[in-house]
Amino acid sequence: MKKQTLIAGLAVATLGLGTAAWAGVKLTVPVAIDLSNRYAIGSLGAARASADTKQYIGVSTTIYAGGEAASVFAQDSSGTYVSCYSYRPSFVAAARALASDSYIHFAWDALGECTELSVYTVSYYDPKTP
Template sequence: MRKNNARLVGVAVTALLGMTAWAGYKNSHTVSVTIGSNGSGGAASGSLASARNSSDTVQYIGCETHAYGGGSEIMCFARASNGTFGSCYSSNPVIVAIVQSIKGDSEIEIQWNSGSECTFVSVGNHSHLAPKNP
């Protein structure tokens, strides 16, 4: 009888430990903005959800798409919790398409040149990113 109880306890502990392993990796990616020296461009990255869920009321990151006469254009904006701000725009169809893949909890990385034109945009949708809280 004691052997059976010991086995049951062992199985229960193993099951509980196994459940913890299934919880998955979690990470937040607050907004970071870096401005190059002498206006040489910059970069920003962060998760939309991490920015929204942050305890400060300063940081944000995001992009928007605009359609006009014969094409479309995107604008991306980011502000870190220390107040550093950066933005860029692009009418490059490839960059516009990437920006259109942003979802509500995406992770975004942008880079821009001295003319504030987006030269790189990356959009990530990962299971380790937290969803936005209301």
């Protein structure tokens, strides 16, 4: 019985150490745009807190008589601006999943249509500050 209690205690302690190693993880992901590979990344919090006055990243969704659309856009610290759009319901749903402290990754094709949209809302991304 003591051996089982000891093993259980060690397991709990090991789990505790594993989570402590990740506690307080913080990532700053400023807006980055790769024109040759047609993708952009960034977190809303990092863009908002950046020292420059150019960075931003975000999404917009629109409902109109014929359906719905999503637009994703970003501008980096050098002023390079990119955007893409999609009428696909799955993209509109992903765009609506954006929270105020999310990280966004998106890609587009030669015509400007979105080919990928990932929205991550995780505690280690910078929260927006005033």
